[in-house]
Amino acid sequence: MLTINALRRLHISASFQLADGECLALQGPSGVGKTLLLRAIADLDPNEGSIELDGRPRESMPAPIWRKQVTYVAAEPGWWADTVQEHFVAWGPAVALAQRLGLPSSCGTWPIQRLSTGEKQRLGLVRALLLHSRVLLLDEPTSALDAASTASVEAIIAERLSSGTSVIWSTHNSAQARRIGSRLLMMASGGRIEEHPL
Numbered sequence: 001m002l003t004i005n006a007l008r009r010l011h012i013s014a015s016f017q018l019a020d021g022e023c024l025a026l027q028g029p030s031g032v033g034k035t036l037l038l039r040a041i042a043d044l045d046p047n048e049g050s051i052e053l054d055g056r057p058r059e060s061m062p063a064p065i066w067r068k069q070v071t072y073v074a075a076e077p078g079w080w081a082d083t084v085q086e087h088f089v090a091w092g093p094a095v096a097l098a099q100r101l102g103l104p105s106s107c108g109t110w111p112i113q114r115l116s117t118g119e120k121q122r123l124g125l126v127r128a129l130l131l132h133s134r135v136l137l138l139d140e141p142t143s144a145l146d147a148a149s150t151a152s153v154e155a156i157i158a159e160r161l162s163s164g165t166s167v168i169w170s171t172h173n174s175a176q177a178r179r180i181g182s183r184l185l186m187m188a189s190g191g192r193i194e195e196h197p198l
Contacts (some may be wrong), residue, residue: 077124
């Protein structure tokens, strides 16, 4: 169980709980602060308030350990080396996931410079999935994907949900929110957050 109590980042204030195996869809207009909220939960940006994972306060563990448990996946993941494979501790475990997301096993040799936005999104998700995090914070993970690739991402996340992983999934697609979410949080201008029926 992820428990967020009076989490504050700039104009945003949030309090809610996320059960094991639950997917919370997060929606709202562009620029309203969805990314800020997800980054604050992952403790990537300064914030106030309390967050607990199974009753254990975020402050009780080093930040890198928290981020392996509560993992943020950016809409545009960062890359720092020349080829895809260099971003993975071991490429072997990544291959099967990459293939399930419609990428060839040879994609490990691809130069980062040649990747499309959609390829970067899928490979960034593979990186996160290999951590086997308790909570995934997905920031529009399918925004640059076609329908087939989107379906592949949704299927893999559904499997993780069934094994107990919790997910907060930011999306502009209301149909997707209904497909993947068990609950819906709507963000409005000014940082107001309300739960809505799906």
